[in-house]
């Protein structure tokens with residue numbers, strides 16, 4: 001089903017399934033590190049009487065599948081766990097989680113917005129029942145996305161969140177964004193052809209940057225698992241350096257604080273605090289995203305600029 005993006009898809013999946021299955025149960029399971037659109041949809045549900053369990057993650061940013069199993073009760077109807085995190089790029093063990101949700105006859109939704117451009121995503125292999133995506137995260141147009149809803153296997157009931165009943169079998173009404181959908185489809189087929197080559201190239205660039213930072217500076221820490229991570233993400237802390245100071249000093253390098261969506265806010269990233277970082281440590285985290293338009297020379301410039309800025313800030 002086509003939507004305006006992953007924000008809408010997440011809201012439709014979580015609220016839509018929760019309300020459709022309200023007669024069977026009122027309990028939903030998610031994690032503490034989800035995108036704000038998932039956390040906000042869950043908060044809305046709590047406001048109307050649902051119970052939501054927010055699972056913790058380890059210091060590597062990953063959910064322990066055993067914790068999913070322990071959290072499931074006879075009232076649980078839906079588990080929503082992202083594929084890759086938008087701040088630290090860490091991949092969740094979806095295959096192990098879906099084995100558990102299947103066994104307990106609970107539906108599984110995942111937000112693939114951050115992973116789909118670089119990590120193969122197969123709904124059969126991963127065993128998910130619903131999946132959200134956003135076209136601009138894989139170089140398609142902004143303002144269009146999709147929600148995958150499984151049509152084979154156990155029925156996945158979803159209550160529409162936009163009333164009218166005309167388009168998309170009544171599940172998402174309003175005239176469809178045809179140019180956006182065509183763009184999404186084209187971007188998806190290009191991504192399918194190029195993803196593996198692109199992922200290898202991006203990983204090489206990220207590893208050049210990461211190893212360069214570690215070799216040149218003391219007190220550099222990568223936040224979250226390195227091996228279970230999308231290739232284009234690097235989230236690093238430079239001890240003693242406030243991320244905002246570093247960003248201000250480097251206007252020509254596109255760095256962001258832990259979370260792009262909440263940058264500028266005073267509160268520390270909910271993802272980094274869930275990893276166990278203290279408030280002050282979370283303020284030291286910088287997110288660097290590498291994508292298909294970056295070159296080796298971009299990495300050299302970024303590396304040299306960051307190293308000299310960190311040295312300068314530390315000497316002050």
Ligand SMILES: *Cc1c(COP(=O)(O)O)cnc(C)c1O
Pocket residue numbers: 004005006007008035037082084085086111112113114134136137143145
């Ligand atoms: C970007 C993103 C979203 C939201 O996508 P929109 O296109 O803004 O709706 C949701 N989840 C994750 C993990 C994202 O990275």
